[in-house]
Amino acid sequence: MKLIFEKSLEGKRACKLPGCDVPHAGLDKLIPENMARNTDYALPKISEPELVRHFTALSKRNHGVDSGFYPLGSCTMKYNPKINEDLSKMKGFSGAHPLADETHVQGCLEILYMMDKMLSEITGMEHFSLQPSAGAHGELAGLMIMRAYHEKRKDMGRKKVIIPDSAHGTNPASAAMVGYDVLEVKSDRRGNVDINALKELISGEVAGLMLTNPNTLGLFEEKIMEISKIVHDAGGLLYYDGANANAIMGVVRPGNMGFDIVHLNLHKTFSTPHGGGGPGSGPVGVKKHLARFLPSPAVRKKDDEYYFEYNMPDSIGRMKSFYGNFGVILKAYAYILTMGGKGLKEVSETSVLNANYLMEKLKDHFKLPYERICKHEFVLSGIKQKEKGVTTLDMAKRIMDFGYHPPTIYFPLIVKEAIMVEPTETESLEALDNFADAMIKIAKEAIQEPDKVKNAPYNTAVKRLDEITAARRPVLKWSQDR
């Protein structure tokens, strides 16, 4: 498919602007000569129907939750209810200016205020800041709070953060961003944090432990209360990576498990668009003893009026311009109200049920490294197929021929040839059965007709891409002289 720039032809245009009715000042008077562009602007010249067809064709080549099943593990690609979009487009919200006087946008402030309360209730925290604009951004804010807490107590010797070997890559990256050294704690045979290994790593130099629960193997950390005690007894804090929060809503709260700091991904658990740039939203919440360190400003309420509180002397400061991705927060707010407390619990229960159903159907056809009841996702290994020369990557390519987005592959790193499947609660029994049938067919093909899988995909818009050259020598933008 050609790029829109390659379709450009001199003389074509999609729109015609009316003549300018204010006096022409002349660019040379406004912009210094050395800064002014002296060539024509590099926009494609194309007619309106060609323009519409170009972008419609592009959209048809995309795969999203609106077009099909998307079992990308640890990403919670659930369906995004359209009522969220309707509400976020209401003029009172979409037309609000971020610099409007507080008295003119009381409705927007109320949403932020209530969202803080609802997320705190769901997770067992005291307060949330809605500023962080993605999961990793929430992690960064959370770790800055962790550092501010220790520094405020003049406890300057804590330079290390403990992170399990099954963790999301963002965890060590965020810790490093805040200046911490990362200590990796290994997993035990059941796929949980190895308690003895943790005891060896813990010391007065440890600022905290970052944990996802259920972890990236989709397994619940059964010894979480013991882990919490070990970390807290040593003076450290417990950080909850909320990437897998879809498994626990209404069932157990991070606050009750001993976590001090939490981030949630509204674009995962709370049904706002994920992928394609989202944008995301990664609110960070804390227990009472850390609330003073949250990003400023916070929305507070006095005599039935909402206002921004800027007087937060211990705050880590702003994490984002203005107040976070407001439209996304609004969509998540709509979702929480739509579902209600019981509904959210049902979301988690169904997501766990769906994952266990698929795991049971697939476990005779792929190696299942941890044979336990899983939570909202599970990890298979393609090691049996690898012996026949068919890799997990090959099978992931093949699944696209059946109209599915492939599962997450080669993650978590502690499982060889990993295939990580998260069906979410929004898929029907029929959809799960169809996906299982396709996976089983591929598992058999890998043994009986390995070449068929190795050369896949066949039914997609583009065949197998040269990922290696793309990674080694990426071409990041179109240029005229290419």
Next chain:
Amino acid sequence: MKVIEGLYYSKEHEWVKVDGEKAYLGITDYAQQAMGDIVYVELPETGTELAIGEALGVVESVKAASDIYTPLSGTVVDINTSLEDSPEEINNDPYESWIAAFKMSDAGELDNLMDAEDYKDFLEEE
């Protein structure tokens, strides 16, 4: 899986080649096969002092990015800058594609590493 005589090997699948006071370090054939096509190598800066187990650099493949932990302590005296433009050299010839050269602070640390025979046995168990 190629294992070469005369080199030292670590459990993290790194090889060490000693040349006088200098020790060259790279990743083994097993490591490059497990990682898949390598697309980027982050090298240390010369002059960096490292203790055993500290991250020397990062090797990134289409599958994952992995820290390279040094099995020896010492000071980085040389880096293989050709890997910046051609990271695939590690896939093509892992035992010629050294990542960094060390001035060892304690040659006795070599005793903690495996020889080719022991490493072959180690790979069998993996």
